[in-house]
Amino acid sequence: MYAYSHKNILDTLQFSKDDLNYLIEKTNRMNALHESGKAFGILHGKLLASLFFEASTRTRMSFEAAMERLGGRLISTVGFQFSSISKGETLYDTMKMIEAYCDIAVIRHPVEGSSRIAAGAVNIPVINAGDGAGQHPTQALLDLYTIVSEKGKIDGLNIAFIGDLKYGRTIHSLINLLRHYPVHLYLISPEELKLPDKYKKNLEGFPMTWEETTDIKAIWDADVAYVTRIQEERFPDHREYEKLKDIYKVNKELVLASKKDTTILHPLPRVNELSTDVDDLPNAAYFRQAKYGVVVRMALLCLSLGVNFD
């Protein structure tokens, strides 16, 4: 018999297909509770440490809203305020302190793998809210939940990813979840920003299929188009960023030329790669994506804490 068993959320590779289906079902339940005003109080008396070693207002506020919406409590800190760390404290020691204070921790950190180190230090649950070039598993889970909520299914979808597939952590995380489903991916990027081989290895032996192209017109055949920002901060060479930053632009004209019901997603923030003239089309789901994110995180906080919400 299946039993969900993840206390820590560190990596998208940790989830089986059964896990994902279970999370989707539980998030549906959480969404219903939240919409009917019954979610507030589920985490009464629980205390979250919101630890953002680098600033990420969007993700931080989403987690903090999730905790507050459940009636839980939180203590929060951002980046440079980690004065102990500036005095030379290790992540291990910081986490031992947090364990003494709180029931659960959400951690954002600039160094890849740091959330695993954090989780290894303590007995309280740890949720990775993005660790450098590494994983951002809750973003991937909310993206998956957005797709199933908007399309009513996952199986059989054509899903296009557009933009920076080399540095785009969001995409690397999401395809690890989608691999479990019979979907087809169009990986649309310039040659310089193709999906690195190391990420492709995780996709072998799974029902998902994919093809690579540099042509944005591949979007025409997609049920879901996931647009991403070319992230200036990830490029070692700034000239390369300048060359590539405006290479794709998803705008109203392009969307209207695609399938009628292509769902447009974007992890936000956007810059020029997704035009604001798309906002008014029914296809635009990227603001709803932010809302799904809160209920996904509400469900995850409860599951990690072992608090039931049937």
Add this chain to the structure above:
Amino acid sequence: MYAYSHKNILDTLQFSKDDLNYLIEKTNRMNALHESGKAFGILHGKLLASLFFEASTRTRMSFEAAMERLGGRLISTVGFQFSSISKGETLYDTMKMIEAYCDIAVIRHPVEGSSRIAAGAVNIPVINAGDGAGQHPTQALLDLYTIVSEKGKIDGLNIAFIGDLKYGRTIHSLINLLRHYPVHLYLISPEELKLPDKYKKNLEGFPMTWEETTDIKAIWDADVAYVTRIQEERFPDHREYEKLKDIYKVNKELVLASKKDTTILHPLPRVNELSTDVDDLPNAAYFRQAKYGVVVRMALLCLSLGVNFD
């Protein structure tokens, strides 16, 4: 029949005299609830986004205290932590995210007019907590409430404004409220810092009268003296600031030479324009002003959210 109808608080010009009288009455009610320990819980389950794109500890803590005093919840962010904005996100997109997370937003922003843009982006209520050289409507409302609480009335009062009437946003906002009442203003400032003509236009056709003077002795005839700081950060030319910064000083000697019951107000922080030797006089109402501010904001949060507290 009169019905208060303001979901957003963006500008002092939005309020009719009926609105102001209604707000005073509701704030009296809120004050009574708060004093008797019955306000806590009124906003149970509601979530405020406290968005300070520029630091303003005094205003931020006042709003956050108001939300906490009502038993509501909040997520908060200050200035440079808006990492998405540093990545190029527009205020529109930021607000769409906030709408997905929260029930109401308070916004402080360095750019004039930005609170109106923020409100236009979303369906949740937006309260302007100061936007650059623009408006600071809740400060004006708390000033008005302080005057009526301290003096027991507004009609017939002589009210002196002393200091920087050119850049002083607080004053520009407050006179837009006072214009509805038969009061007389003494506008006391150096020539260089007179009330600009554009603000005078809003006063035409209203029962309020006013006269301008450079002589601080006009305070002698005032029932209320509203002292303001010469704000260094607003001056384009620093030499002008240096020339004018110490031009007026309201001290004990001056207050004792005035009417016996002249009420001294100040939006705080003060520097040299208001001497600490005034603090012990019964005339000094500026610390009580901070307390009135919390209950005014408690009332506004409830009214904007449509939560009753009769």
Add this chain to the structure above:
Amino acid sequence: MYAYSHKNILDTLQFSKDDLNYLIEKTNRMNALHESGKAFGILHGKLLASLFFEASTRTRMSFEAAMERLGGRLISTVGFQFSSISKGETLYDTMKMIEAYCDIAVIRHPVEGSSRIAAGAVNIPVINAGDGAGQHPTQALLDLYTIVSEKGKIDGLNIAFIGDLKYGRTIHSLINLLRHYPVHLYLISPEELKLPDKYKKNLEGFPMTWEETTDIKAIWDADVAYVTRIQEERFPDHREYEKLKDIYKVNKELVLASKKDTTILHPLPRVNELSTDVDDLPNAAYFRQAKYGVVVRMALLCLSLGVNFD
């Protein structure tokens, strides 16, 4: 008859031995309530101002966790966000604002004596969370509580202090509490970092005895060894810091050469003076110390607010 009477917590010198025994007893009670889930709600409706004029994540989060664990509410601000202060506001004026907003204030400030100034400005209770080279009384109280919890008693213990006894505020505060008990101190430091005479004066006429040494082997005879960091930020001359920073290193070998049950304490953060190979020994109590800190502060918040928790 004894009656505890401290509204403000400003200084370790304010406590009598009766006070300390009472605080230990009340913290035991609070700990039992917290462990059984009955502490949440005791400070329902109370509002704490968490005022950190300098960053101290560890202390701030400990106080904030304490308030949240009691079901209280808080508004928080850190350092550079004190925008009013950057505009020239005095601590007195800031505190008058805080008094208008909150029920109790915790203050961390870089200037010695500032917590006393803060407390003098207002009628709400003020707790000193460290003021420059001055006092850190709640750290000392949690250290004392850790000792009695770990050893089951205080009387008759040999307690070694190792490291920077000149600048170490933590030590200066703790010995003012220990002086009330018949304990013996080994003050282990290099000549340059000996306990200054001004702190020794407070110890005269009390049952505590002490001796000074430069030899770390004095730890062999200790029941409790309190290790401290050589704090780079306190040294006027950086060369002296470089010379002394690695002078003592408490590691597994040293601990195993000591008494079997020597309890190792450290206020954290640590750098090189306390080796991580000690962490797995049962002697290592420094992570439990952080946990004791929360319940000590829970008890103090209630006592200062006059809220009963028998």
